[in-house]
Amino acid sequence: QKEVEQNSGPLSVPEGAIASLNCTYSDRGSQSFFWYRQYSGKSPELIMSIYSNGDKEDGRFTAQLNKASQYVSLLIRDSQPSDSATYLCAVALSGNTGKLIFGQGTTLQVKP
Amino acid sequence: DTAVSQTPKYLVTQMGNDKSIKCEQNLGHDTMYWYKQDSKKFLKIMFSYNNKELIINETVPNRFSPKSPDKAHLNLHINSLELGDSAVYFCASSITTGGAETQYFGPGTRLLVL
Numbered sequence: 001q002k003e004v005e006q007n008s009g010p011l012s013v014p015e016g017a018i019a020s021l022n023c024t025y026s027d028r029g030s031q032s033f034f035w036y037r038q039y040s041g042k043s044p045e046l047i048m049s050i051y052s053n054g055d056k057e058d059g060r061f062t063a064q065l066n067k068a069s070q071y072v073s074l075l076i077r078d079s080q081p082s083d084s085a086t087y088l089c090a091v092a093l094s095g096n097t098g099k100l101i102f103g104q105g106t107t108l109q110v111k112p
Numbered sequence: 113d114t115a116v117s118q119t120p121k122y123l124v125t126q127m128g129n130d131k132s133i134k135c136e137q138n139l140g141h142d143t144m145y146w147y148k149q150d151s152k153k154f155l156k157i158m159f160s161y162n163n164k165e166l167i168i169n170e171t172v173p174n175r176f177s178p179k180s181p182d183k184a185h186l187n188l189h190i191n192s193l194e195l196g197d198s199a200v201y202f203c204a205s206s207i208t209t210g211g212a213e214t215q216y217f218g219p220g221t222r223l224l225v226l
Contacts, residue, residue, distance in 0.1 A: 032212055043202055043217040044155065051212055086153060098143055098206060098213050099168055102155040 006103035019076040029094025033072045036088040079110045116218035124224045132189045135203030144186040145204040
């Protein structure tokens with residue numbers, strides 16, 4: 001079983017719609033969760049971090065965490081073509097080593 | 113000013129050669145990392161240094177040797193390059209605030225081994 005799993009997609013949504021990206025992880029002791037956005041040919045860029053169960057909102061982005069289900073998601077409201085990118089879910093392993101395990105990423109396509 | 117910088121941006125070389133990639137961060141972070149992203153976009157940690165001390169050393173061939181001359185620099189030397197080493201190598205640095213660590217990535221070095 002992979003440590004962090006994402007559906008590779010592509011996930012295609014029309015402009016203005018809500019894009020929902022999902023991620024599951026296997027380490028029950030993990031406490032820190034991150035969403036990175038990576039445009040083609042560019043480096044990963046941190047867009048959201050979440051540490052507690054529930055929702056965390058930042059502009060058009062909402063991260064949701066459910067530790068009991070070992071599930072973290074990212075919602076993008078009012079999706080724009082500029083949101084088209086690969087979204088990487090990253091989980092910090094328990095033990096405070098700083099080691100991040102990344103999922104394979106979900107490619108999002110927002111169509112005008 | 114670029115927070116995490118890497119050189120070179122592109123590296124094309126022949127199999128069997130030895131090459132180095134350099135990374136510098138001007139954020140004052142204590143921890144730096146090397147990641148490898150393969151053709152399937154899977155990003156995997158290779159090494160981590162905290163204030164010049166090796167913290168994480170994943171199952172990486174010993175042809176790969178990181179060196180941290182000071183906490184602002186983390187270089188990666190690769191001996192006897194192989195075709196499978198072709199990938200994008202990202203350097204990152206991190207800061208811990210309120211018990212939570214956040215990593216910031218450099219622009220990447222695209223290595224192609226022929």
